Amino acid sequence: MIAADTGIRLATVADAAGIAAMSRQLIEHGLGWSWREGRVRRAIADRRTNVAVVGGPRSLAAFGIMSYGERHAHLLLLAVRREQQRRGIGSALLLWLEQVAVLAGVERVVVEARLANDAARCFYSEHGYHERAIERGMYGGIEAGIALEKWLRPALA
Numbered sequence: 001m002i003a004a005d006t007g008i009r010l011a012t013v014a015d016a017a018g019i020a021a022m023s024r025q026l027i028e029h030g031l032g033w034s035w036r037e038g039r040v041r042r043a044i045a046d047r048r049t050n051v052a053v054v055g056g057p058r059s060l061a062a063f064g065i066m067s068y069g070e071r072h073a074h075l076l077l078l079a080v081r082r083e084q085q086r087r088g089i090g091s092a093l094l095l096w097l098e099q100v101a102v103l104a105g106v107e108r109v110v111v112e113a114r115l116a117n118d119a120a121r122c123f124y125s126e127h128g129y130h131e132r133a134i135e136r137g138m139y140g141g142i143e144a145g146i147a148l149e150k151w152l153r154p155a156l157a
């Protein structure tokens with residue numbers, strides 16, 4: 001599936017190594033590397049997870065991974081290559097993944113970020129996410145994290 005105006009497409013296994021490398025460099029730096037190629041491949045194959053990318057397998061500009069549950073979706077990872085940041089690519093990817101959640105009837109999207117990640121906190125705030133909890137050892141017991149969420153529609157009773 002390709003979104004013609006944004007260049008966003010669903011990832012294939014050919015993208016897995018590039019996504020894993022970007023996760024290590026841009027998201028998991030200073031922590032253990034948990035999103036290695038095998039885990040990314042499993043996410044790509046998982047029917048309840050969308051792995052969306054911008055760019056070709058050898059020239060990925062960005063990727064986002066969201067898993068969809070009955071009532072909430074979880075944005076697991078989102079990253080834009082440094083040289084390509086602040087051009088709206090992260091926003092386009094997030095909106096694409098959120099639209100799938102809306103179509104799936106999901107109530108809310110949840111995501112976590114490092115407490116010290118000011119860029120991510122500003123980005124999510126700009127997209128209507130509110131900060132709901134701070135957890136001191138969220139990342140490997142060594143770094144504080146913040147849980148954010150965005151309601152897409154009112155909760156069912």
Ligand SMILES: CC(C)(COP(=O)(O)OP(=O)(O)OC[C@H]1O[C@@H](n2cnc3c(N)ncnc32)[C@H](O)[C@@H]1OP(=O)(O)O)[C@@H](O)C(=O)NCCC(=O)NCCS
Nearest residue numbers: 026078079080085086087088089090091119120122123126
């Ligand atoms: C967070 C991230 C995905 C944003 O992607 P992006 O493509 O640069 O974001 P956009 O260009 O769509 O930015 C949209 C808005 O978010 C806010 N924003 C984005 N980056 C920001 C920054 N570094 N500082 C402050 N606000 C920022 C701004 O309001 C921006 O609008 P503006 O550029 O008109 O001011 C990107 O910085 C990134 O990949 N960071 C490293 C990985 C990461 O932290 N991922 C999130 C946690 S999993």
